Amino acid sequence: MTAGHVPPIVDSFLEKVRQALYEQGLLFRGARVLAGVSGGPDSTALVHVLSRLQKEFALQLGVAHVNHCLRGEESDRDALFVQELANSLDVPFHMETVDVAAARKESGLSLEEAAREARKAFFSRAMQEHGYDFVALGHHADDNAEWMLISLIRGAGAGGLSGIPPVNGKTVRPLFKLTRKEILKYCRENALKWVQDSTNQDQSILRNQIRLHLLPILESQYNPAIVPGLNRLSNILREEHLWMDGMARDFLEDHAKPIKNGLELSLVHLVKQPLALQRRIVLQAMAEVRGNTRKTSWTHVHDVLKLACQGKSGSQVHLPDGLEARRVQRKLEFILHDSPDWARTPSQPAKEWRVVLDGPGTHQIPQAGLTLVCYEEEKTENFLLKEDPMEVCMDLERASFPLTFRPWRPGDRFTPLGAGGAQKVKKFLIDHKVPAQDRQNIYVLTNEETVLWLVGQRLAEPAKILSETRRILRCKVFLA
Amino acid sequence: MTAGHVPPIVDSFLEKVRQALYEQGLLFRGARVLAGVSGGPDSTALVHVLSRLQKEFALQLGVAHVNHCLRGEESDRDALFVQELANSLDVPFHMETVDVAAARKESGLSLEEAAREARKAFFSRAMQEHGYDFVALGHHADDNAEWMLISLIRGAGAGGLSGIPPVNGKTVRPLFKLTRKEILKYCRENALKWVQDSTNQDQSILRNQIRLHLLPILESQYNPAIVPGLNRLSNILREEHLWMDGMARDFLEDHAKPIKNGLELSLVHLVKQPLALQRRIVLQAMAEVRGNTRKTSWTHVHDVLKLACQGKSGSQVHLPDGLEARRVQRKLEFILHDSPDWARTPSQPAKEWRVVLDGPGTHQIPQAGLTLVCYEEEKTENFLLKEDPMEVCMDLERASFPLTFRPWRPGDRFTPLGAGGAQKVKKFLIDHKVPAQDRQNIYVLTNEETVLWLVGQRLAEPAKILSETRRILRCKVFLA
Numbered sequence: 031m032t033a034g035h036v037p038p039i040v041d042s043f044l045e046k047v048r049q050a051l052y053e054q055g056l057l058f059r060g061a062r063v064l065a066g067v068s069g070g071p072d073s074t075a076l077v078h079v080l081s082r083l084q085k086e087f088a089l090q091l092g093v094a095h096v097n098h099c100l101r102g103e104e105s106d107r108d109a110l111f112v113q114e115l116a117n118s119l120d121v122p123f124h125m126e127t128v129d130v131a132a133a134r135k136e137s138g139l140s141l142e143e144a145a146r147e148a149r150k151a152f153f154s155r156a157m158q159e160h161g162y163d164f165v166a167l168g169h170h171a172d173d174n175a176e177w178m179l180i181s182l183i184r185g186a187g188a189g190g191l192s193g194i195p196p197v198n199g200k201t202v203r204p205l206f207k208l209t210r211k212e213i214l215k216y217c218r219e220n221a222l223k224w225v226q227d228s229t230n231q232d233q234s235i236l237r238n239q240i241r242l243h244l245l246p247i248l249e250s251q252y253n254p255a256i257v258p259g260l261n262r263l264s265n266i267l268r269e270e271h272l273w274m275d276g277m278a279r280d281f282l283e284d285h286a287k288p289i290k291n292g293l294e295l296s297l298v299h300l301v302k303q304p305l306a307l308q309r310r311i312v313l314q315a316m317a318e319v320r321g322n323t324r325k326t327s328w329t330h331v332h333d334v335l336k337l338a339c340q341g342k343s344g345s346q347v348h349l350p351d352g353l354e355a356r357r358v359q360r361k362l363e364f365i366l367h368d369s370p371d372w373a374r375t376p377s378q379p380a381k382e383w384r385v386v387l388d389g390p391g392t393h394q395i396p397q398a399g400l401t402l403v404c405y406e407e408e409k410t411e412n413f414l415l416k417e418d419p420m421e422v423c424m425d426l427e428r429a430s431f432p433l434t435f436r437p438w439r440p441g442d443r444f445t446p447l448g449a450g451g452a453q454k455v456k457k458f459l460i461d462h463k464v465p466a467q468d469r470q471n472i473y474v475l476t477n478e479e480t481v482l483w484l485v486g487q488r489l490a491e492p493a494k495i496l497s498e499t500r501r502i503l504r505c506k507v508f509l510a
Numbered sequence: 511m512t513a514g515h516v517p518p519i520v521d522s523f524l525e526k527v528r529q530a531l532y533e534q535g536l537l538f539r540g541a542r543v544l545a546g547v548s549g550g551p552d553s554t555a556l557v558h559v560l561s562r563l564q565k566e567f568a569l570q571l572g573v574a575h576v577n578h579c580l581r582g583e584e585s586d587r588d589a590l591f592v593q594e595l596a597n598s599l600d601v602p603f604h605m606e607t608v609d610v611a612a613a614r615k616e617s618g619l620s621l622e623e624a625a626r627e628a629r630k631a632f633f634s635r636a637m638q639e640h641g642y643d644f645v646a647l648g649h650h651a652d653d654n655a656e657w658m659l660i661s662l663i664r665g666a667g668a669g670g671l672s673g674i675p676p677v678n679g680k681t682v683r684p685l686f687k688l689t690r691k692e693i694l695k696y697c698r699e700n701a702l703k704w705v706q707d708s709t710n711q712d713q714s715i716l717r718n719q720i721r722l723h724l725l726p727i728l729e730s731q732y733n734p735a736i737v738p739g740l741n742r743l744s745n746i747l748r749e750e751h752l753w754m755d756g757m758a759r760d761f762l763e764d765h766a767k768p769i770k771n772g773l774e775l776s777l778v779h780l781v782k783q784p785l786a787l788q789r790r791i792v793l794q795a796m797a798e799v800r801g802n803t804r805k806t807s808w809t810h811v812h813d814v815l816k817l818a819c820q821g822k823s824g825s826q827v828h829l830p831d832g833l834e835a836r837r838v839q840r841k842l843e844f845i846l847h848d849s850p851d852w853a854r855t856p857s858q859p860a861k862e863w864r865v866v867l868d869g870p871g872t873h874q875i876p877q878a879g880l881t882l883v884c885y886e887e888e889k890t891e892n893f894l895l896k897e898d899p900m901e902v903c904m905d906l907e908r909a910s911f912p913l914t915f916r917p918w919r920p921g922d923r924f925t926p927l928g929a930g931g932a933q934k935v936k937k938f939l940i941d942h943k944v945p946a947q948d949r950q951n952i953y954v955l956t957n958e959e960t961v962l963w964l965v966g967q968r969l970a971e972p973a974k975i976l977s978e979t980r981r982i983l984r985c986k987v988f989l990a
Contacts, residue, residue: 182662182739182743183728183739185733185738185740185742185743191671191743239731239732244727244732248663248724251719251723252716252719252724253663253664253883253988254872255665255881255883255988256665258665258881259662259663259665262665262808263665263666263671266786266789269784269785270754270786272786273754273784273787274750274754304749304752304756305749305753306746307753309749392734405734508733
């Protein structure tokens with residue numbers, strides 16, 4: 031290909047991808063690369079540009095597509111489109127059909143999370159079966175900026191703010207330096223067709239709200255260069271995050287000892303470290319014992335460090351998913367309880383507490399490591415209920431203040447929305463497969479003694495919105 | 511004072527301040543504390559609550575106020591108000607009157623920066639003269655959240671994102687855990703009066719835009735608990751920032767050697783460090799040699815590290831304010847040139863380059879470490895020109911594309927807005943006291959050979975907006 035045959039912008043796009051492959055060492059020469067393709071402009075441009083670089087890098091390219099069956103005919107249309115794209119580029123095509131909506135019910139994940147998990151699982155299987163070395167995804171600079179804003183809004187620490195990494199294990203993102211605009215331009219200039227995912231316009235999804243609403247405000251009214259700015263910040267924070275996590279890992283290698291179902295840390299060494307390192311050591315110890323940091327909040331880290339500094343031998347902190355931190359002499363133990371009954375043994379009774387809420391506003395609930403936000407609003411024609419188990423809308427007249435937030439108790443009964451009758455909370459949790467070790471972290475919002483919301487699980491019938499409802503109480507729970 | 515005499519909310523406010531003083535070790539018992547008081551609700555509540563804690567902490571309290579003379583009679587009214595407040599609390603009152611607008615013209619700072627510098631200078635003088643140990647300021651949790659958003663929008667790194675520290679040298683912020691709402695409630699419940707600063711409503715000031723516009727959007731549409739979330743993040747990032755900076759300082763202590771007008775670093779040790787630490791070492795070396803990190807951008811750090819890894823002996827990078835990084839054998843030297851002529855010696859000619867801009871958009875200018883953003887807009891009745899030397903509005907018809915961005919050249923002439931005639935750029939820079947070592951970092955935006963903007967200094971007459979102007983080209987420069 032000589033320069034004269036291609037308009038300059040195309041070369042600049044190709045050049046940026048080429049640079050990313052070389053400079054960031056995303057792929058090695060001769061690598062087998064499976065491109066994850068949804069059929070949208072990003073992944074369409076990705077597989078097109080990779081096929082143009084195929085010879086130069088001696089790549090063996092494949093295309094993978096997951097049909098999530100979430101959008102009916104539209105989903106099938108997309109699958110066909112991607113298959114034809116792969117054929118036109120003369121690249122092997124791998125597809126799987128997953129009923130995400132069904133799979134989701136079992137896992138308790140959100141639709142988005144469940145779809146992502148399904149893709150990850152299929153990509154990983156396809157890599158193994160067909161001998162691919164890498165999965166290439168079409169994430170770009172705007173995606174990363176959006177992700178950083180999401181993290182910021184959700185209250186993430188430095189980890190979340192370090193953004194989407196260009197390379198993460200066997201996953202590579204060759205378009206990470208390109209913007210959405212550059213990608214669309216590339217598609218147009220190369221006469222590429224793509225399909226539109228109708229859910230991209232769904233403003234009940236936070237990611238879409240950020241893309242369609244918040245980012246345009248920031249760009250037009252605050253800093254037109256906010257996307258490159260956020261990408262620069264993500265690069266800085268990511269390197270710092272990797273470095274600090276490395277130091278925490280080194281510390282654990284030197285000073286943590288495996289014990290039954292967990293590990294123990296020498297306190298003498300822990301408390302000598304700078305506070306920032308202590309926090310990362312605790313986070314990583316929890317992740318190591320439990321396998322992930324899901325549900326771990328700032329309050330948990332804070333509580334464990336307080337236990338380390340001020341706790342007496344024998345005192346403990348209960349953490350999500352059956353994890354426990356215990357002070358034993360001059361050591362801190364992290365133990366994962368796999369027995370479903372551990373939290374109900376007499377030595378660890380659930381503490382009795384309640385927080386009374388006098389009115390709307392932001393309520394800190396340190397006992398649960400949560401923040402509860404309540405606010406009133408008019409009921410409009412199509413009031414927006416986000417697809418988020420941590421948020422509910424209730425009829426304000428029937429859910430009137432004062433309200434009480436507290437852990438559920440074995441005697442609690444409630445009428446789940448749509449269930450047609452009252453039942454024990456305990457039965458509901460068992461029927462809905464909430465693992466025993468998680469049940470101690472379930473809370474209720476009540477009005478006098480009526481349960482209005484089994485938090486994170488189900489609204490109760492008495493709180494539901496009716497056609498005659500005029501004002502709404504919206505409640506949302508955040509990790510504190 | 512017994513609990514019964516005080517409404518509960520007042521106690522909770524007092525309790526939070528007391529906790530901050532104890533737990534964060536903001537003050538020692540018997541400390542002499544000078545409260546900086548503007549007369550607004552925050553600093554009024556601050557001095558009131560400190561006076562209530564005076565006995566308990568054996569504090570010796572004083573009040574300081576700077577009259578910036580920026581708002582005419584309103585400024586004098588505020589000064590009188592603060593004096594009366596101090597009298598009513600029986601606390602010594604220290605005041606200084608500074609003509610900030612005049613002082614600003616000499617320094618080249620923005621009005622806000624100049625006012626802050628004037629306050630800092632007066633507080634520091636008053637502390638010395640009257641033997642105070644601390645200055646207490648009224649910054650609170652909302653201020654910190656706003657500051658973090660400002661940093662994010664301006665494209666700061668982890669340093670800026672770590673927010674306003676509760677304690678910084680001799681400056682303490684006893685209200686850092688309180689929200690604006692809690693402070694106003696405290697003022698009302700204690701029947702405190704305060705004065706309103708009319709510039710708080712001025713939306714051309716970024717801080718006010720964030721407070722009055724962006725933060726309310728984030729709170730109402732994204733996360734009502736964003737303020738506590740940002741404060742938590744600031745706490746995490748601040749501790750990590752302190753820790754990492756400590757490591758960079760340790761490295762410099764071990765591996766940097768002072769040389770004439772600067773310091774030298776052994777490359778063997780530098781390149782062995784993680785990238786994140788290398789970046790912080792370079793930033794800190796620059797700060798040490800130059801006394802500050804103003805004008806230091808990400809690109810400068812990047813360029814110095816490239817010099818360290820790939821530069822030949824003898825190659826160098828020019829940095830702002832007369833700083834130079836030079837590769838000498840297996841060492842990196844940072845040298846501050848105090849001779850105004852260093853940048854013009856034959857060994858360091860200014861490089862010739864130009865960037866041609868074909869249309870509006872975001873233009874990276876790596877040669878200058880800058881991003882230039884241009885966009886077109888309709889001229890409205892009161893179009894907004896921010897008080898920012900890095901931003902201009904031009905008549906789009908007279909400043910039409912293609913435009914050129916390049917360093918100024920000794921032969922350049924231009925007609926400064928309002929100056930009544932053409933002159934040499936060189937003469938303008940000398941007349942306006944731009945230090946010789948900074949003159950190599952001055953750029954021009956031109957249309958063919960006409961200078962439209964001496965960037966960061968002055969718009970040119972040919973680009974100015976006229977009554978008949980219909981469309982505007984707004985250009986803004988950011989550190990890349």
